Amino acid sequence: xxxxxxxxxxxxxxxxxxxxxxxxxxxxxxxxxxxxxxxxxxxxxxxxxxxxxxxxxxxxxxxxxxxxxxxxxxxxxxxxxxxxxxxxxxxxxxxxxxxxxxxxxxxxxxxxxxxxxxxxxxxxxxxxxxxxxxxxxxxxxxxxxxxxxxxxxxxxxxxxxxxxxxxxxxxxxxxxxxxxxxxxxxxxxxxxxx
Amino acid sequence: xxxxxxxxxxxxxxxxxxxxxxxxxxxxxxxxxxxxxxxxxxxxxxxxxxxxxxxxxxxxxxxxxxxxxxxxxxxxxxxxxxxxxxxxxxxxxxxxxxxxxxxxxxxxxxxxxxxxxxxxxxxxxxxxx
Numbered sequence: 001x002x003x004x005x006x007x008x009x010x011x012x013x014x015x016x017x018x019x020x021x022x023x024x025x026x027x028x029x030x031x032x033x034x035x036x037x038x039x040x041x042x043x044x045x046x047x048x049x050x051x052x053x054x055x056x057x058x059x060x061x062x063x064x065x066x067x068x069x070x071x072x073x074x075x076x077x078x079x080x081x082x083x084x085x086x087x088x089x090x091x092x093x094x095x096x097x098x099x100x101x102x103x104x105x106x107x108x109x110x111x112x113x114x115x116x117x118x119x120x121x122x123x124x125x126x127x128x129x130x131x132x133x134x135x136x137x138x139x140x141x142x143x144x145x146x147x148x149x150x151x152x153x154x155x156x157x158x159x160x161x162x163x164x165x166x167x168x169x170x171x172x173x174x175x176x177x178x179x180x181x182x183x184x185x186x187x188x189x190x191x192x193x194x
Numbered sequence: 195x196x197x198x199x200x201x202x203x204x205x206x207x208x209x210x211x212x213x214x215x216x217x218x219x220x221x222x223x224x225x226x227x228x229x230x231x232x233x234x235x236x237x238x239x240x241x242x243x244x245x246x247x248x249x250x251x252x253x254x255x256x257x258x259x260x261x262x263x264x265x266x267x268x269x270x271x272x273x274x275x276x277x278x279x280x281x282x283x284x285x286x287x288x289x290x291x292x293x294x295x296x297x298x299x300x301x302x303x304x305x306x307x308x309x310x311x312x313x314x315x316x317x318x319x320x321x322x323x
Binding site: 083084150151153 | 195204205
């Protein structure tokens with residue numbers, strides 16, 4: 001999916017330079033956990049009142065979650081509840097979600113933040129321990145089940161955390177913080193494996 | 195680490211996600227142009243800063259981003275309760291009474307040491323000896 005998106009970018013841009021993500025080529029793998037940059041994806045920051053939610057859900061093709069710390073997923077898209085009127089929607093296939101939202105007449109705000117965020121995938125038996133090295137959230141399955149998502153802190157920075165599977169998390173951080181987040185996670189992974 | 199209940203996230207969250215945002219329930223005058231300087235000073239600068247129970251605004255800035263109100267004990271740092279912004283100030287005098295010595299700090303002297311100490315002293319009858 002990501003390669004298709006990259007090819008599309010390359011063919012559209014002609015002879016421009018290949019886009020390089022800040023974490024490209026970096027990975028940390030131990031016996032217990034692996035920390036890898038997530039493939040490129042499109043993301044929007046969506047703000048809308050209750051009355052606009054049904055129309056936006058229809059336009060985006062998935063029901064926006066309305067309960068705290070939850071997410072909804074359909075196909076390549078995931079919508080994360082961040083606040084009572086705020087969602088982060090990630091499309092791993094690179095579809096243009098702004099075009100989908102533009103069809104909605106109800107009052108809302110959709111901002112493309114695809115390049116503001118960098119995703120990091122932390123997976124393995126010690127994934128929760130690795131993230132807990134810098135994140136004060138309770139990441140037990142009872143408190144943070146599969147599909148749970150929240151904005152929280154990680155060390156000195158703010159992240160958005162999503163549990164995609166029992167032993168897999170997606171960490172979304174701002175691009176300029178991605179080096180800090182990745183290095184922190186890599187060192188935590190080393191500690192968690194010890 | 196303190197756990198603070200966010201009324202929007204409906205659960206206890208670590209204190210690192212929160213920021214204090216000053217005293218709560220300070221209403222800005224709807225007709226601020228005709229307000230006297232003294233009244234404006236009271237609204238703008240003067241805060242109660244009590245020792246003991248205080249109503250404060252807090253913001254779940256690294257979570258849902260929402261402002262909410264909390265009743266907190268400034269001595270013990272105990273959060274008595276939290277509630278959504280815009281909701282009326284709840285009566286928590288009972289809850290506050292149970293929260294330890296700090297709850298007594300802001301009471302007028304005539305309310306302090308009246309009933310309980312008297313009941314305790316009565317049987318000893320030391321004063322008559």
